[in-house]
Amino acid sequence: MNPSRNRALALLAVIAQGLAAWPALADPAPLKASGEVVRQLEQVDKQLTNADENLRFVETQFTQRPEPSDEEARLRRFSDGEIQYLLGDWTAASVLFYDLVSDPRFLKHPRYPDALFYLSDSLLQQQNYIGARLYLRELLSLPPTDRYKDALSRYLNVASRLNQFEGIDEYITQAKKLSGGQLPPELAYVYAKWLFKRTDLKNEERIARARESFEPLTHSNIRIVRLQSAYHLGVLSVQAGDLENAIERFRELASLPANDGEELRIHELATLSLGRLLYETGKVEEALDRYLDIPRESESFVDSLYEIAWAHVKQGEYQKAKNAIDILLLVDPESPLAPDARLLQGHLLLKLQQYEEATQSYEGVISTYGPVRTKLDELLSRTQDPVAYFDNLLSRSERTLDLTTLLPPVALRYAKTQEEVSGAVALISDLDSGRKGVTDARGLAGRILQALDERGLETFPELQEGYTRADAVESGLTRVEQVLVQLESSAVLAHLTSEERQQLEAVRKERERLAQRFALLPTTQRELEERxxxxxxxxxxxxxxxxxxxxxxxxxxxxxxxxxxxxxxxxxxxxxxxxxxxxxxxxxxxxxxxxxxxxxxxxxxxxxxxxxxxxxxxxVAGEELIRQQFYEVLQKEHSLVASFAGRLPEDVGQLMERFQEVRERTNGLRGRVISAKSVLREQLERRGRVIRDKVRAEQRLLSQYDSEVASVSGNARNLVGRIAYDSFRRVRQQFYDLVLKGDVGIVDVAFTRKQDKTGEIQKLSAQKDEELRALDRDFKEVLKEAN
Incomplete structure (x- = not known):
């Protein structure tokens, strides 16, 4: 839509609002009685009184009221950000708090630590771990506040995700001082879990330090902390090779009642872990009992079925093992365990001498994964340097190709289970998100600057309301001026010469022409609504x-x-x-x-x-140009009439003086309107300048971010190419092994069937020999007699 048209239509609405209460005016006939003049002047006086009241409202509420100080504006922004944070609008909250913490004048404010916490947590909720870590570190470097413990808990979480461990112990020491030498259970658990995940320590040191941190928490008054700590101690015992201790810990956990949510998940994990350890230590029957405790709706149900099958295999109960595998493939045929489960199914069918079914099972594995293996072989053998091939392929696209375009869908499921490939996929996603964020931010900055340049007051609703009200008052004063000019022309008309009448008539026609445009402006609410x-x-x-x-x-x-x-x-x-x-x-x-x-x-x-x-x-606020042109013509007609004042009769001269008194009052109001609009324009310019400076500063930062993202994307593209190649190679090996096992399974079926047939033949042959020997014994005497 044309911006100039918008502004014109906007001015129309303002004039319409100001004139809606005014009666329609037409050029009056020459005045015949002073009573009629008095009546019209009384009406004008009421209208000026109304205009004065409206203008006083503009002055008291918009132009003369002190603007909020910078301090008040920052506090209002903090309040708005806090509301958005509590509502869960993390994006809006992070934008508001970023604006605050980046303002040097806010650094010494008492709410600065709170702003840092809200900003970092908003970024954390958006999984922006690097940004969250930056502001959490800044918060933790400040003198401790009530937010310190919560900030440290979040910082430990972020550090474990990013594998960045420096400086943690200093923060923990500070937190202990704040808590009288003892960390709160929730924070102590997060710290212990962070130690559990550390990769920069030797295994023995990591296990010892984690145990030392988890052990006291098993006596915490918080139930979930006790359960979580006990489970991690069991895992640490497994990692240390102390299986008996781990069994006892998991057994105790599995025996406790569990409520919904996290407690139920810990109970299921402990039960599954207990079953695995019992199986490893040869207690198969007890292990089966524990596996059967895993409910069907559990995420561990498929794992328990697979391990139940192997437990039955260890007992030699092949039919029960097959039943467990059949249920697994029925419940989750797309599980990463499904290929191995199908192979195990074939082995069990072979053991049960169901050769046709066993062959079908092996052939199903080969037909599913054989073509994928062949495709991966083609991808890996097409050039002498596959890594360079993938780098070149990825660099040809403006956007980093993700692995879904390179790996077949079946293989992709297994590639994503590898940690480095999952990390590569996440890296691609983060880069795309960062690139999109920079692009969106640049577009938003452009829209803000465009709005400030083209829309002006529309970008500040408060200023717009004040300006609209002042505009309406000015429109009303223009209508008063029209009435006064019409009265003046009517009063002097009878006392003019023919030449003077022609001059007045020429100006009057110009006024009437513009008055027609002025009269087209909406004068009722219905007309405004229709427009x-x-x-x-x-x-x-x-x-x-x-x-x-x-x-x-x-x-x-x-x-x-x-x-x-x-x-x-x-x-x-x-x-x-x-x-x-x-x-x-x-x-x-x-x-x-x-x-x-x-x-x-x-x-x-x-x-x-x-x-x-x-x-x-x-x-729909009116047209400034129409009103201004109309007012200029009115002034031109007034000046012409005023030039005749020296030779008018006394009664007409007194009437003209009365008109001038009204005009002076009108001009006084007009001066106040001009002053009010000037103040509002100054406020608009000042606020717009502040926002422009901020937006342009952000645009400069965005240019730097764009360069950094482009550089990182280029490096990451080559890195992902290498990861893609390594992933292809490993996934190809997985599928090669699956197909090979399927082929071997078919050979085993054929060989076992051959052995079975050979055994049957040998058995029949031995039976035949035995029967022949029996016949020889039975007919030995007969044969002697025959001889």
Whole structure:
């Protein structure tokens, strides 16, 4: 929508609001009685009194009221940020608190530590661990406050995620001093868990320090802390090789009643761990009892079924083991355990001499994972330097290709279970998120600057309201001036020469021409509403078109997804060279990137339309230009009439003096209006300048961030290429082993069947020999007699 048109329409509404209470005026006929003049002047006097009241409201509420000090503005921003934090709007809260903590004047404020805590926790909730760590460290470096323990707990959590351990012990020492030498149970548990996860210590030292921290917590008055600490002590005993101690700890945990939530999860983990340790120590029957305690809705249920099967295998109960595997494959056929479970199923069927079923099971493994192994072989053997190939492939795309474009879907499930590949996928996601954040922030900064330049008062609703009210008063004063000029012209008309009348008539026609435009402004609420609806209908029409385009983009993305799925589903049937397929997938991803760009452009357009829709109610505010031109013509006509004052009759001269008194009062009000609007414009300029300075400073930072993200993305792209290659190699080995075991299984089935047949033949042969010998014995005498 045209911004100048918006402003013009906005001015129309203001004039309409100011004139809605004024009666429609037409050029009066020459005055015939002083009573009529008195009546109109009385009406003008009431209107000026009303204008004075409205103007006084503008002055007291907008122009003469002191603006909030910088301190009050910061406290208001802190209050707004705290509200957003409590509402769970982490993004809005982090923006508000970032603005506060980056203000040097706020560093000495008593609420500065609270702002740091709210900012860091908001970033932590958004999984921005690096940003959260930065502000938590700054908070922990300040003199301790009530937030210290909570901040340290979060810092330990972030440090364990980022594997950054420096300086922790100093913070713990400080926290102990604040707590009288003893950490609160919740913080002590977080610290112990942090020690448990440390990778920079020798294993013996790590286990000893973690045990020392967890042991006192098993006597805590907080139940969940006791349970969590006891479980970790059991795990530490396993890591130290003390299985008997671990069994006792897990047995005690598994015997305790568990409520919902975390307690139930710990109970299930302890039960499963107890079953595994009992199995390892040869107590198979007891292990089976523990495995059977795992409920079906548990996340560990599939693991328990697999281990139940092996426990039965150890007992030689192959049918029971097969039943457990059958349930596993029925419950979760996509589990990472499913390939090994299918192989075990084949072995069990072989043991049960169900050869056809065993062969089918092995063939199912081969047919599922054989083509994937072949595809991975092609990817890894296509060049002499596969690592360089992946680096080049990834660097050809503006956006880092993620592993879903390189690994077949079946293999991807197993690649993501590897820690380094999961980290690489998370790295890609973080880089994309960072890049998107920089792009969105740059777009937001541009929209703010554009709004300040084009919308002006609309960006500050409080100033806009004051200016709109002042504008309405000025429109009313212009209408008063119109009445006075009409009265003056009517009063002098009978005393002018023919030439003077022609001069007055020429000016009057110019006034009437502009008055027609002035009269077109809405004068009732209904007319205002109709105009607003027309403008909103235009915006809605454009928004509907934008929605239609969004639907088309969604359809194109669905087509791209379908094409990608077709490529994956038909890979085993097609004979497309691997290089061509990878180039096609790279091109497809570039097309998807283009669709994302178009989607972002469309979203920006719809956001602008939303701004237009929101400003429609205030955009119908009047036209400053129309009012100004009309007022200038009125002044021109007044000056012409005033030039005739020297030779007018005394009664007419007195009447003109009365008109001038009213005009002086009107001019006084007009001067106050101009002063009020000037103050509001100064406030607008001052506030706009502050915001512009902040936005431009952020834009400079965004340029640095963009360069850093681009640099990191380039380095990470090559790193992810190497990780992708290593992942391919390991996953390929996994699938090679699966297929090999399947092939061996089929050979075992054939060999076992051959042995069974050979055994049957040997058995029949021995039976035949025995029967022949029996016949020989039975007919030995007969044969002798025959001889």
């Amino acid at each position: 607003r609806q027309r403008m909103q209908a235009t915006v809605d029409s454009l928004d509907r078109e934008a929605f239609r385009l969004g639907y088309e983009l969604q359809s194109l993305r669905a087509i791209a997804t379908a094409v990608r799925k077709w490529v994956d589903d038909t890979r085993s049937e097609r004979k497309t060279p691997p290089d061509e397929e990878m180039q096609f997938l790279a091109a497809l991803q570039n097309e998807e990137k283009a669709l994302e760009t178009l989607q972002a452009d469309l979203e920006r357009t719809r956001a602008q339309l939303a701004d237009e829709r929101n400003s429609v109610a205030t955009a």
